[in-house]
Amino acid sequence: xxxxxxxxxKRSTYQEIADEITNPTENIExxxxxxxxxxxxxxxxxxxDDDNFINLENDHTNxxxxxxxxxxxxxxxxxxxxxxxxxxxxxxxPTSQQQAQPAAPINPKTxxxxxxxxxxxxxxxxxxxxxxxxxxxxxxxxxxxxxxxxETQCNKTN
Numbered sequence: 001x002x003x004x005x006x007x008x009x010k011r012s013t014y015q016e017i018a019d020e021i022t023n024p025t026e027n028i029e030x031x032x033x034x035x036x037x038x039x040x041x042x043x044x045x046x047x048x049d050d051d052n053f054i055n056l057e058n059d060h061t062n063x064x065x066x067x068x069x070x071x072x073x074x075x076x077x078x079x080x081x082x083x084x085x086x087x088x089x090x091x092x093x094p095t096s097q098q099q100a101q102p103a104a105p106i107n108p109k110t111x112x113x114x115x116x117x118x119x120x121x122x123x124x125x126x127x128x129x130x131x132x133x134x135x136x137x138x139x140x141x142x143x144x145x146x147x148x149x150x151e152t153q154c155n156k157t158n
Contacts, residue, residue: 080143082136091129094121 012020039045 076144076147077140079147080140082140082143091133
C-alpha cells in the first residue's frame with residue numbers, strides 16, 4: 001500500500017493564517033434583518049419603542065407588592081381560623097317569595113302575544129347581608145390587630 005501525499009490535507013503556516021485574517025477571501029452573508037423588523041412592527045415588538053416601557057418595572061413591583069399583601073392577608077385569616085373562601089366569596093343571590101311565570105310556548109304559530117311584564121323581585125335581605133359583611137370585616141380587623149400585637153411583642157422579646 002502506497003501513501004499518496006497529494007490526498008492529505010496540508011497544514012497552513014503562520015503566514016498563511018495571518019494573510020487569511022488580514023485579507024479575507026470569503027464573503028460572510030449577514031443575517032436576514034427583515035425578521036427583526038417584522039417583530040418590531042408587531043404589537044409585541046413595538047411596545048419596547050416608546051417611553052412607557054420604562055414604567056413596566058414599576059408595574060412589576062406593584063404586582064409583587066399586591067401578591068405579598070394578598071399572601072399576608074391569607075396567612076392572617078388562616079391564623080384566626082376564618083375560612084378564606086367564605087370571607088372572599090360574593091354574597092349569595094337574594095331569595096324571593098314570588099314564583100316564576102311559566103315559560104312561553106316555543107311554537108310561534110300557536111303562541112299568544114305576551115302582554116304581561118316580567119315580575120320584579122325585591123331584595124329583602126340586603127340589610128342582613130350588609131350587617132354580616134360589616135361583622136366579618138370587623139372580625140378580620142380585630143384578628144389583624146391581634147397578630148400585629150403578637151408580632152411586636154415577639155420582636156421586643158427577641
